[in-house]
Amino acid sequence: MTGFVFLRVRAHRLLLGAALLAVVLTTAVLATLAGFSGSIGNAALQAGLRDRSAAAATLRVSGQIPADRRDDADRAVADGARRAFAGLPVTVRRLEASGAYALPRSLQPPTARAGDPDLTHFAALDRSRLTLVGGAWPKAGRPGGVLEAALPQEAAKRLRTGPGTVLVLTDRLAEKDLRVRITGVYAPADVTDPYWLLDPAGGRGVRTVSFTTYGPLLADPSVLASGAVTAGETAWLGSADFSGLDTGGIAPLREAAEREVRRLAEDTTAFGTTIDAVTGLPTVLAQTERALAVSRSTLLIVAVQLVLLAAYALLLVARLLSTERSGETALLRARGGSRRRIAGLAAAEALLLALPAAVAAPLLSGPLTRLFAERSALSSLGVRLDTSPSATVWLVAVAVALVCAAAVVAPALGARDGDAVSLRKARGGTLPWPVRAGADVALLLVAGIALWQLQRTPEAAADGSGIDPVLVAAPALALLAGTVLTLRLLPPAARLAERRAAAGRGLSAALAGWQFSRRPLRGAGPVLLLVLAVAMGMLAIGQSNSWERSQHDQADFRAGAEVRVLGTGPGDPGRAARLAAVPGVREVTPVHRTAMDLAGRTASVLAVDSGRLAGAMLLREDLAGGTVGGLLGPLTAGEERTDGSLPAVASEAFMAAAEAKPGERLEVMVDGRRVFVVVGRVVPDLPTTGTGGRAGTAAAGVRVPEDGGGVLVDLAAVNRSLDGPGRVLPVAPTEWWLAPEPGRADDVVRALRADATGEAGELVVRDELADDLLGDPLGAGPHTALMAVATAAAALAAVGFAVGSAGSVRERSAEFAILRALGAPRRRLARLLAAEQGVLIGVGLLVGVALGALLARVVVPLVVLTGQAARPVPPVLVELPLGEVALLLAGVAALPLAVVAAIALRRNDPAVTLRHQGDN
Numbered sequence: 038m039t040g041f042v043f044l045r046v047r048a049h050r051l052l053l054g055a056a057l058l059a060v061v062l063t064t065a066v067l068a069t070l071a072g073f074s075g076s077i078g079n080a081a082l083q084a085g086l087r088d089r090s091a092a093a094a095t096l097r098v099s100g101q102i103p104a105d106r107r108d109d110a111d112r113a114v115a116d117g118a119r120r121a122f123a124g125l126p127v128t129v130r131r132l133e134a135s136g137a138y139a140l141p142r143s144l145q146p147p148t149a150r151a152g153d154p155d156l157t158h159f160a161a162l163d164r165s166r167l168t169l170v171g172g173a174w175p176k177a178g179r180p181g182g183v184l185e186a187a188l189p190q191e192a193a194k195r196l197r198t199g200p201g202t203v204l205v206l207t208d209r210l211a212e213k214d215l216r217v218r219i220t221g222v223y224a225p226a227d228v229t230d231p232y233w234l235l236d237p238a239g240g241r242g243v244r245t246v247s248f249t250t251y252g253p254l255l256a257d258p259s260v261l262a263s264g265a266v267t268a269g270e271t272a273w274l275g276s277a278d279f280s281g282l283d284t285g286g287i288a289p290l291r292e293a294a295e296r297e298v299r300r301l302a303e304d305t306t307a308f309g310t311t312i313d314a315v316t317g318l319p320t321v322l323a324q325t326e327r328a329l330a331v332s333r334s335t336l337l338i339v340a341v342q343l344v345l346l347a348a349y350a351l352l353l354v355a356r357l358l359s360t361e362r363s364g365e366t367a368l369l370r371a372r373g374g375s376r377r378r379i380a381g382l383a384a385a386e387a388l389l390l391a392l393p394a395a396v397a398a399p400l401l402s403g404p405l406t407r408l409f410a411e412r413s414a415l416s417s418l419g420v421r422l423d424t425s426p427s428a429t430v431w432l433v434a435v436a437v438a439l440v441c442a443a444a445v446v447a448p449a450l451g452a453r454d455g456d457a458v459s460l461r462k463a464r465g466g467t468l469p470w471p472v473r474a475g476a477d478v479a480l481l482l483v484a485g486i487a488l489w490q491l492q493r494t495p496e497a498a499a500d501g502s503g504i505d506p507v508l509v510a511a512p513a514l515a516l517l518a519g520t521v522l523t524l525r526l527l528p529p530a531a532r533l534a535e536r537r538a539a540a541g542r543g544l545s546a547a548l549a550g551w552q553f554s555r556r557p558l559r560g561a562g563p564v565l566l567l568v569l570a571v572a573m574g575m576l577a578i579g580q581s582n583s584w585e586r587s588q589h590d591q592a593d594f595r596a597g598a599e600v601r602v603l604g605t606g607p608g609d610p611g612r613a614a615r616l617a618a619v620p621g622v623r624e625v626t627p628v629h630r631t632a633m634d635l636a637g638r639t640a641s642v643l644a645v646d647s648g649r650l651a652g653a654m655l656l657r658e659d660l661a662g663g664t665v666g667g668l669l670g671p672l673t674a675g676e677e678r679t680d681g682s683l684p685a686v687a688s689e690a691f692m693a694a695a696e697a698k699p700g701e702r703l704e705v706m707v708d709g710r711r712v713f714v715v716v717g718r719v720v721p722d723l724p725t726t727g728t729g730g731r732a733g734t735a736a737a738g739v740r741v742p743e744d745g746g747g748v749l750v751d752l753a754a755v756n757r758s759l760d761g762p763g764r765v766l767p768v769a770p771t772e773w774w775l776a777p778e779p780g781r782a783d784d785v786v787r788a789l790r791a792d793a794t795g796e797a798g799e800l801v802v803r804d805e806l807a808d809d810l811l812g813d814p815l816g817a818g819p820h821t822a823l824m825a826v827a828t829a830a831a832a833l834a835a836v837g838f839a840v841g842s843a844g845s846v847r848e849r850s851a852e853f854a855i856l857r858a859l860g861a862p863r864r865r866l867a868r869l870l871a872a873e874q875g876v877l878i879g880v881g882l883l884v885g886v887a888l889g890a891l892l893a894r895v896v897v898p899l900v901v902l903t904g905q906a907a908r909p910v911p912p913v914l915v916e917l918p919l920g921e922v923a924l925l926l927a928g929v930a931a932l933p934l935a936v937v938a939a940i941a942l943r944r945n946d947p948a949v950t951l952r953h954q955g956d957n
Contacts, residue, residue, distance in 0.1 A: 158269060174255075235272045516573060
């Protein structure tokens with residue numbers, strides 16, 4: 038039997054070779070996607086906890102611990118950290134600090150000496166985290182009754198002091214003086230080190246809230262233990278090594294962290310007092326789970342589409358193979374071959390197709406995964422993927438290979454006597470019965486319902502524990518429905534081709550048109566395959582490019598301007614002039630930001646210099662309803678109405694929360710003062726406001742307020758309206774939006790951060806936000822796979838179309854032989870073949886482009902989500918670059934055109950063909 042199986046394979050080696058290529062390609066791509074999904078999930082989880090969310094993933098414990106309980110507290114924190122991190126390797130660091138001390142008044146500006154004094158405190162910092170900038174490290178003891186300490190570099194600059202200075206500090210509780218000699222100046226080795234979470238100033242040396250604190254002053258650990266300074270707070274920081282964590286450990290780790298934080302906070306026995314225990318790890322893990330679900334959904338979307346395409350290509354090959362073997366199967370049955378024996382032959386062939394694919398696909402998944410990583414931003418992000426084939430990859434490969442192979446031999450396994458009918462005896466002039474019964478319309482209706490459901494539930498992509506099947510299935514259903522509807526276009530197109538051919542005088546065009554009109558569905562299989570491949574490729578191109586565009590749009594919306602400087606204290610009206618003097622700054626826009634409660638929602642009120650904002654605000658024209666200048670025009674005019682209200686621009690969310698309509702008089706609060714406005718323009722969203730204007734936070738216990746939108750008014754108009762009897766201080770800016778000169782944003786940021794005067798404050802940089810969004814491995818990785826899957830789809834379509842074309846020509850070999858025998862030139866028959874197949878290729882490409890463009894406009898905005906499974910703000914704009922579309926069409930059409938050319942130029946002896954036909 039084995040020899041006979043190989044003889045059957047040899048007899049149909051071209052068809053089975055094409056089937057094997059399709060099976061291997063499909064299995065390899067799907068196995069690679071499975072491996073890529075698992076490895077990118079683990080790598081992104083570890084990289085996020087190690088880098089992006091390292092600070093939030095720590096455990097912080099703090100309290101004023103009695104001296105006799107410090108050893109017990111150390112052990113309790115160490116044990117709690119091990120349990121909180123579910124047995125992962127843990128490092129616990131401690132920072133012991135003193136109480137507050139007042140700095141000498143002489144260090145303050147004369148105008149500030151009537152207010153609160155500046156403060157400082159001592160701490161036993163880990164010197165391995167420090168760099169000695171000048172002087173020497175402090176020593177233990179108090180020579181001459183003077184305590185030695187080192188001062189942070191930033192504090193030394195602002196206080197204009199350094200090594201050798203003796204300061205007299207005053208204990209804020211005991212009102213006792215303490216003499217301190219500054220022996221050195223230090224700076225953090227890495228201010229981004231999570232260690233500095235233990236320091237209220239974050240390693241910056243200066244912290245201003247309602248008063249200013251400088252420090253901490255670095256003292257020898259023995260000084261704090263000796264009681265020479267008042268006791269203060271002790272803080273611990275627990276961090277874990279997450280290199281051994283995989284996505285399967287997320288849920289147990291999150292539960293352990295939540296449970297242990299509560300237990301530590303309630304444990305007053307070990308600490309002797311009430312302590313604070315906090316970690317952002319559960320929030321980070323919950324966000325990561327949602328991001329993982331979005332990432333996997335993206336991969337599943339294209340995987341389902343690829344399965345759809347591969348299934349159709351394989352069934353096309355299977356149908357042709359079954360047709361060519363119809364005579365052989367009938368002969369075997371006539372000579373006593375049982376149905377079971379014939380099914381066994383087919384099963385053996387299926388095994389020959391499945392075995393190479395099942396073995397090769399996992400071995401290819403590693404190199405293909407590395408190729409994905411190298412062709413994407415993953416390599417530059419420092420993400421290293423595990424490319425060894427896992428058990429899941431092998432399981433997927435075996436399952437897909439068996440299913441694909443079964444699809445190829447399914448017609449033979451299910452055939453009954455008399456089922457196999459030669460294609461040349463079948464008339465293809467009517468639509469398939471499911472289409473005539475309206476199956477395509479029903480499929481379109483189902484796809485529409487799925488897309489409607491997806492639009493109604495934008496967060497359906499993930500609930501933190503699974504993947505929404507609607508998100509995965511809706512694009513494939515829409516693609517399938519659009520493709521099947523193409524069948525209804527073929528009969529009208531055939532009639533049109535017949536009329537055009539009848540009007541012509543050439544034999545090739547006339548025969549091609551006659552054949553197409555006589556059997557319009559003969560080439561339906563290859564055409565639909567091309568339509569599927571092109572539409573699927575355009576969906577992938579649209580989704581990938583639209584996702585990238587959306588990240589840039591989100592960065593624009595969150596930043597509001599190229600560079601935004603946030604104030605840390607009371608507004609300084611003169612700061613705008615100093616910022617304008619920074620090299621590279623073209624324009625500075627002062628902005629006062631305040632929050633107000635609006636029907637239980639938090640709304641943002643922005644009072645801006647509207648005359649300057651037009652050159653700095655980053656707002657898409659579709660959101661502004663035109664140019665930014667046109668949107669802000671009424672504010673720039675600053676005309677106050679007779680009722681004292683000011684013109685304003687508001688977002689839709691603000692108007693909904695206020696339950697107001699444009700033109701109504703509304704009350705808003707600016708810096709705690711009441712101002713009346715009339716909203717003349719309503720836009721979908723205002724930059725830096727609402728949920729879209731906030732970057733995701735992983736801080737523990739942070740409640741994100743419900744979105745109340747935002748409203749924009751003119752700052753000068755607000756101050757004019759507040760001017761009058763009982764005049765109060767003007768509303769001062771709290772932040773400044775900078776418009777750098779073209780190409781100089783990086784220079785401006787470097788200059789601001791290098792400024793030792795602290796003028797920069799906190800910076801929000803648009804390019805840094807964009808890099809952060811684009812650098813998310815769970816976002817960048819799957820969208821890299823989109824283009825790879827599009828390439829595989831083009832290859833599958835090319836193989837399927839080539840097989841279909843070759844089978845069609847082989848079926849009509851007798852017809853061509855008769856034409857040759859009647860004197861038709863070989864060149865004219867070649868043109869006939871080229872015309873017929875060229876029309877099919879052209880129809881497939883054109884319909885595929887139209888369908889792909891339509892589906893991209895409809896589907897892409899519904900499937901491009903943020904890492905938290907929400908709709909991006911601002912909404913997604915669909916991008917379909919013409920260059921990439923043209924490259925896709927060239928890739929899809931290249932092999933079919935080459936096959937058509939090879940078949941058309943092939944020389945066959947008509948006598949041999951006719952003799953063979955006569956024998957049949």
